[in-house]
Each structure stands twice: as structure tokens, then as C-alpha cells.
Amino acid sequence: MSSLTAMNPRRADDPQRPLFLTGMMGAGKSTVGPVLAAMWGAPFIDLDRRIERIFGAAIPALFARGEAHFRRCEKAALQLLVGEPGFRSRTVVVAAGGGLVVDPANRAAMREAGVVFFLDVPAAELARRLGTTSIGGRPLLGSDAGAVAARVAELLDKRRSAYEEADGVVDGSGPPQDVAHRLLTALPTSLRIP
Numbered sequence: 001m002s003s004l005t006a007m008n009p010r011r012a013d014d015p016q017r018p019l020f021l022t023g024m025m026g027a028g029k030s031t032v033g034p035v036l037a038a039m040w041g042a043p044f045i046d047l048d049r050r051i052e053r054i055f056g057a058a059i060p061a062l063f064a065r066g067e068a069h070f071r072r073c074e075k076a077a078l079q080l081l082v083g084e085p086g087f088r089s090r091t092v093v094v095a096a097g098g099g100l101v102v103d104p105a106n107r108a109a110m111r112e113a114g115v116v117f118f119l120d121v122p123a124a125e126l127a128r129r130l131g132t133t134s135i136g137g138r139p140l141l142g143s144d145a146g147a148v149a150a151r152v153a154e155l156l157d158k159r160r161s162a163y164e165e166a167d168g169v170v171d172g173s174g175p176p177q178d179v180a181h182r183l184l185t186a187l188p189t190s191l192r193i194p
């Protein structure tokens with residue numbers, strides 16, 4: 001039994017609710033999410049990957065038709081997810097897209113369907129993580145690696161109040177395992193490992 005499996009103490013009678021991870025590009029939603037899900041023995045869903053599957057195109061291709069087009073796809077994917085029968089009573093970890101929170105209706109949909117946590121990471125650390133190699137699939141960062149830090153700082157500044165509408169905020173710095181542990185500690189009792 002791996003140490004992660006050994007940590008899965010979820011009981012059949014524990015309340016079941018989806019957990020949405022939000023935060024900026026590079027905050028680690030897609031990286032920490034599966035770690036947390038493994039600790040919980042719960043499924044992991046990456047909404048960006050869902051969008052790509054539903055619409056049959058990679059995110060940059062959807063952005064190529066305009067950001068508004070991508071946002072419509074993103075909203076539709078969220079609506080489909082939260083509308084799945086029984087979704088609200090499942091324990092599942094969902095990595096949201098970084099910009100999902102910008103639309104107030106998306107924020108409301110996530111909070112109605114489950115519990116929302118904001119992974120907060122300073123802009124300078126986000127820029128270091130995104131570096132020069134991982135900006136290709138993130139159209140909002142543009143293609144000029146030298147401009148990433150400023151772009152990230154600007155977006156975080158614009159979005160911070162929307163991220164902060166979450167049910168909880170967790171420091172997303174440090175190794176993914178540490179962040180996952182921090183989340184477990186911060187989660188509402190109804191979702192926490194006993």
C-alpha cells in the first residue's frame with residue numbers, strides 16, 4: 001500500500017462535495033489537484049482538458065477564434081459539469097481554468113455546486129514557474145517570454161478580488177505535496193480527512 005493510499009481515510013458516511021481549485025495560471029491547480037485527489041481516493045477533473053475534449057480543439061485554437069469564444073466554451077463546460085446528475089454529492093477535485101472566476105455566473109455556479117479554494121501564489125513565483133517553456137499553451141501570456149512577469153502581475157491584480165470570493169484561500173507556494181497537505185488542513189470539516 002502506498003503512503004498516499006494509506007492516507008485515504010474517507011468514510012462512506014462522510015459528506016460528499018466537489019472541491020474547485022481556482023487561481024492564476026501557474027498556481028498549480030492542475031499539479032496539486034491530482035495529488036490531493038490521490039490523498040482522498042477521489043477522482044480529479046481538469047476543466048481545461050474537459051473543454052478541449054468537448055469542443056475538439058486545444059485551448060490556443062479556441063482562443064484563436066477570440067477570447068470571448070473561449071469563455072463561452074469554458075462556461076458551457078462548467079455548466080455541463082455541474083449539471084451532471086449527482087455531481088453535487090460527489091467528492092471530486094476540479095482544477096478550474098485560471099480565468100473561470102472572471103464571470104460572476106461561473107463563480108456562483110462553482111460555489112453552489114461545491115466548495116471553492118483559491119491557490120494564492122505571488123506573481124513573481126507564478127512568472128518563474130511559467131518561465132519560458134510553459135507559456136505556449138497559455139494564449140493570454142502572449143509569446144514574448146520577457147513580458148510574462150508583467151502580464152501575470154497585471155492579470156492577478158485584476159482578478160484578485162474575484163479569486164478572493166472563494167470559500168477559502170491557501171498559500172500555493174512550495175512543493176505540490178505540501179500545498180495539498182495545506183489544503184487538507186484548511187478544508188471545511190465536512191470535506192476534511194478525519
Ligand SMILES: Nc1ncnc2c1ncn2[C@@H]1O[C@H](COP(=O)(O)OP(=O)(O)OP(=O)(O)O)[C@@H](O)[C@H]1O
Binds near residue numbers: 048
Ligand atoms: N507547487 C509547485 N511548485 C513548483 N512548480 C509548480 C508547482 N505547481 C505547479 N508548478 C509548475 O508550474 C507550471 C504550471 O502549473 P499548473 O499547470 O499546475 O498550473 P495551473 O494552475 O493548472 O495553471 P493553468 O491555469 O494555466 O491551467 C508547471 O510547469 C508546473 O510543473
Ligand SMILES: O=C(O)C1=C[C@@H](O)[C@@H](O)[C@H](O)C1
Binds near residue numbers: 048097099139
Ligand atoms: O487564466 C486564464 O485566463 C487561463 C488559464 C488557463 O487555465 C486556461 O483556461 C486558459 O489558458 C486561460
Ligand SMILES: [Mg+2]
Binds near residue numbers: 029031095096
Ligand atoms: Mg491547469
